[in-house]
Amino acid sequence: MKLVPLGDxxxxxxxxxxETTKSGIVLPGQAQEKPQQAEVIAVGPGGVVDGKEVKMEVATGNKVIYSKYAGTEVKLDGEEYIIVKQSDILAIVE
Amino acid sequence: MKLVPLGDxxxxxxxxxxETTKSGIVLPGQAQEKPQQAEVIAVGPGGVVDGKEVKMEVATGNKVIYSKYAGTEVKLDGEEYIIVKQSDILAIVE
Amino acid sequence: MKLVPLGDxxxxxxxxxxETTKSGIVLPGQAQEKPQQAEVIAVGPGGVVDGKEVKMEVATGNKVIYSKYAGTEVKLDGEEYIIVKQSDILAIVE
Amino acid sequence: MKLVPLGDxxxxxxxxxxETTKSGIVLPGQAQEKPQQAEVIAVGPGGVVDGKEVKMEVATGNKVIYSKYAGTEVKLDGEEYIIVKQSDILAIVE
Amino acid sequence: MKLVPLGDxxxxxxxxxxETTKSGIVLPGQAQEKPQQAEVIAVGPGGVVDGKEVKMEVATGNKVIYSKYAGTEVKLDGEEYIIVKQSDILAIVE
Amino acid sequence: MKLVPLGDxxxxxxxxxxETTKSGIVLPGQAQEKPQQAEVIAVGPGGVVDGKEVKMEVATGNKVIYSKYAGTEVKLDGEEYIIVKQSDILAIVE
Amino acid sequence: MKLVPLGDxxxxxxxxxxETTKSGIVLPGQAQEKPQQAEVIAVGPGGVVDGKEVKMEVATGNKVIYSKYAGTEVKLDGEEYIIVKQSDILAIVE
Incomplete structure (x- = not known):
């Protein structure tokens, strides 16, 4: 089985x-992004997403930094994946 | 009886x-998506939704991953369904 | 007396x-939709609503599923009605 | 003295x-509309409001249902009025 | 010294x-407008504001009703003024 | 060293x-602007900001009233400055 | 290894x-920006970001002031970086 992402x-x-999160009170409205390194496994087709044209800039195999809070964890065949929108990927690590 | 979804x-x-949710305090403003696997039962016609053209990318019978918090549970003839917007479907499982 | 809805x-x-609501703490920002079955009594003319063209897709007599939290309850001549925007109607039940 | 409304x-x-409000804790983010019947006293000219063309659909003398939380109460010459945007008027009662 | 307002x-x-405010707990997300009568002292040039063309509809000397919560109080030469956006002016009193 | 502002x-x-702030509980969602007088030290080039064309209306040396909550305090060479967007400037004092 | 930023x-x-933060209660919805000086290490290609054309105005080596709350801290090869959107850069220090 494989995951075929939609849109962006x-x-x-x-x-x-x-990393272990430092305990503290999280207050709503403040950006709380824990950066993450990950490998790109599959890339959606892009196209018109929410009325805006999106061109995919990442490719399978890229090592990327992303904002964790935007992602959704998915478990498939015992493996864990994260599905994010491309706009939640901050940079490619080369 | 069957459900005919509108728009997207x-x-x-x-x-x-x-899955059992780990107990904890949910704070507003943080994305809290519990991924879900589901089968597509019916697909709306798409078209202009909230002023934006939406093209439907999923089809009846697809097995998909979706974000639970966006869905609405519906009970019809003793069966439970979830109605989501297509943008809440993250990926197709093949 | 009858209700003639405006716009969408x-x-x-x-x-x-x-249904009886399960007691619990409702936290802001989380979608909390209790699905509802209802019959369509009257439909607005559609047209440009909030700067966007809206075409009405439901008709009087349709049995529909809607999101309760978006509706407004109205009492007229001892009868109770709910006024919603068409976008709060999720599906038609056939 | 009379009130000449601007825009929409x-x-x-x-x-x-x-009606007497049932006591309870109001939580932010949930629509809390108490429907109201009112007579239309004056109607703004419409036109471009917040960058969008608005056409006025109600007329002086109409009996309407509106969402209370969007209105502003105004006292003029001992009389109380409510000023709403047209989009807060849900339906005309005929 | 005089105040020359920018934009709208x-x-x-x-x-x-x-008026004396009735004590109570103010909850976020609910419109809490205390209507106010005021005289127009100066009017900005209008034009493109936040990407939208705004045409000024009020003139110096107009007596208007406005929503207090949108205004900013300014003290100049011992006189107190309120600066609002034109969209916070609800009606002209004639 | 000098500050060269970007965009608007x-x-x-x-x-x-x-001024001394009156103690009280600040609730989110309510505009809480403490007006401020300041002199304009440097003005960004304007142009397309967040997809919208912005034309700069203030000039170096202008004395202006601005909304404090939108500004960012910056210390450079022992001097304190505030950087705001032009839309946070309410009026010019002449 | 190096970071290649995406988009803007x-x-x-x-x-x-x-700087040491003065202790106090942080309330949601209020801008709470702690200005920061930093050197630009890498600049994304710009282009269409969230449906809007963005032109990059900063260059590698620029010393800039940015809003801390918008940034994401990244650790790579023992070095700490911050990734921000260009719109979170307030000014260039010359």
Missing amino acids: RVVLKQLEAE | RVVLKQLEAE | RVVLKQLEAE | RVVLKQLEAE | RVVLKQLEAE | RVVLKQLEAE | RVVLKQLEAE
Whole structure:
């Protein structure tokens, strides 16, 4: 089985374990992004998403930094993936 | 009786039982998506939705991953369905 | 007396009693939709609503599923109605 | 003295006394509309409002249902009025 | 010294003392407008504001009703003024 | 060293000390603007900002009233500046 | 290894240590920007971002002031970087 993302979604496989979060009170409205390194597993077709043309800039195999809070964790055949929108990918690591 | 979704709505039938949620305090403003596998039962016609042209990319019978928090549970003839917008479907499982 | 809805509004008459809500703390920002079955009593003319062209897709007599939280309850001549925007109607039941 | 509404504003005169609100905790993000019957006293010219063309659909003398939370109460010469945007008027009562 | 408002801003001089606010807990997301009568002291040039063409509809000397929560109080040469956007002016009193 | 603002940003130098804030509970969603007088030190080039054409209307040396909550305080060579977007400037004082 | 930012993202290297934050209660919805000086390390290609054309105005080596709350901290090869959108850069320091 494989995941075929829709629109501007990208399927990622996390490369590093999550760091321990420092305990504290999270307040709504403040950006709280824990950066993550991941490998791109599958890339959606792009096209018109929410009325706007989106061109996919990442490719399968890219190692990327993404904002964790935007992603959705998915478990398939015992493997864990993260599905994000391309706009949640901040940079490619080369 | 059957459900005929409007606009960019999609009728889903859940494939797996919900996982137990880890107890914790949910704070507003943070994305809290519990991924779900489901089968597509019916697909809306698409067209102009909220002023934007939407083309339907999923088809009846597709097995999909969706974001639970966007869906609405509906009970019809003793069967439970979930109605989501297509943009809440993250990927097709093949 | 009768209700003539404006714009993309639809007048509904509820078909089923509301289910008892499970007690719990409602947190802002999370979609909290209790699906409802209703009959369409009157349909607005559509047209340009909030700067966007809206075409009405439901008709008087349709049995529909809608999201309760978007509706406004109205009492007229002892009868209770719900006025919703068409976009709050999820599906037609056939 | 009379009120001349600007843009898509409509001046209303309430027809019924407000119902007693059931005590309870109001949580942000949930629509909390108490429907109201009122008579239309004055109608703004419409035109471009917030960058969108608005055509006025109600006329002086119309009896209408509106969403209370969007209105602003105004006292003039001992009379109480409510000023709403036309989009807060749900239906005309005929 | 005089105030020359920018864009769609309007400088007002309040005509009536503020009414005593009834004590109560203010909850976010609910419109809480205390209507105010004021005289128009200066009117901005209008033009393109936030990407939208705005035409000024009020003139110096007009007596207007405005929504207090949108205004900013300014003290100049011992006089108090309120600067609002034209869209916060609800009606002209004639 | 000098500050060269980007886009529709404006660098201000405050003219007056902040007034003592009356203690009270600040609730989210309510506009809480403390007006401020300042001198314009530097003006960004304007142009397309967030997809909208912005024309700069203020000039170096102008004395302006601005909304404090939108500004960012910056310390450079021992001097304190405030950087705001032009839309946060309410009026020019002449 | 190096970071190649996507779209309108910019990779920064902080120049100064964060100032001690004055203790106090942070309330949601209020802008809370702690200005930061940083050097530009890498600049994304710009282009169409979220449906809007973005032209990059900063260059590698620029010393800039940015809003901290919009940035995401990234650790690569023991070095710490901050990735921001160009719109979070307030001014260039010359």
